[in-house]
Amino acid sequence: MSTSLQSRSVAGTLVRHFGLGVALIVAAAAVLLFSDPRWKHEQRAADAPKRVGMINYVSVPVLEVSEAGVLAGLKEAGFVDGKNIAITHYSAEGDRSTAIMIAKEAVGSDFDMIFTLSTPVLQAVANANVETQRTHVFTLSTDPWGAGVGISRENHSQHPPYMTGQGSLQPVASLYRLAREANSQLKKVGVAWNPAESNSEASTVMARAICKKLNIELVEVTVDSSSAVQDAAKALVSREVEAIWAGGDATVAPALDSLVAAARDGGIPVFTNMPTDVKQGALFSLGADYYEVGHAGGLLAARVLKGADPATIPVDNYAPEVLALNMIARDTFQSKWKFGADWPKRAKLIVDQAGAHQQQQAEMQAPAKP
DSSP states (O other): OOHHHHHHHHHHHHHHHHHHHHHHHHHHHHHHHHHOHHHHHHHSOTTSOEEEEEEESOOOHHHHHHHHHHHHHHHHTTOOBTTTEEEEEEEOTTOHHHHHHHHHHHHTSOOSEEEEESHHHHHHHHHHTTTTOOOEEEEEESOGGGSSSSOOSSOTTOSOTTEEEEEOOOOHHHHHHHHHHHOTTOOEEEEEEOTTOHHHHHHHHHHHHHHHHHTOEEEEEEOSSGGGHHHHHHHHHHTTOSEEEEOOOTTTGGGHHHHHHHHHHTTOOEEESOGGGGGGTOSEEEEEOHHHHHHHHHHHHHHHHTTOOGGGSOOEEOOOEEEEEEHHHHHHSTTTOOOOTTHHHHOSEEEETTEEEEOSOOOOOOOBOO
């Protein structure tokens, strides 16, 4: 074979190989493109229902009430599940590892928005979403500014541009002042809390501060699982605390029944920052109206679904206060604990022998910086 023919043969082989390589690269790129949820999102019809992944941390009354508020807010703004919005509901059932897996699945799915309720799932999604940067709206987070997800405490407009939401700092100081009003001799209060929860840490820090002002000793026992709460409560009783406080810890909340039972066996009451806790035996509670918090979160999510840029929406605090009373528990502990004369009129939720009763609407508070 001549030199020129050999050259053309070699060149032809190279071209064929090169062409095959290009074809393989193009095919691989096509597979990646078609499998990318962001490409799928762009290909959906403009009038297709908005897809939302709604992630709750655990099935407890306060989170269920808040989720109902979210759905009501969305509906009020024109978004009805099954019509112009499609909501996929997730629950981590109180397990952080499960929350992380759900967050990764949601971030990798074809959602127009991920909506989270509570700090643990806020953190899980925020960490999984750093690269994908899917739109993320959150609510029911006591202290999102301290959650380590890039939200500035000093400047509420400074946060990841694809994320926004609202905080709901608990009125811990006001609750302790009520406790002192109910028991003027109160000197020692116990708390079980999980240091892994930034929301619980924020509440505990506030409790330490107000206890110092009121000359109340705060006895702390830490827990790392809901199964440890009962033993923690018994330990607090053995240390002769006069009451146990629960501040909204997501680890303690699922075990509130056992906490209240251990306290009752020790002859002491429980007071909390979760209004619905009076239905489970707490003596009194002062906290955010979590239905209203959820409702506001739903309206916020609707704004974003309609095109508002999350980057332009500051993460402010919204915690309209609600007082809740348990008259049955009051009768049990009336030798040392007295409700103020105006408390029943101020309360939005009262539990008595006839059941739980909703009272007048609590006065709303404007969003404010913590």
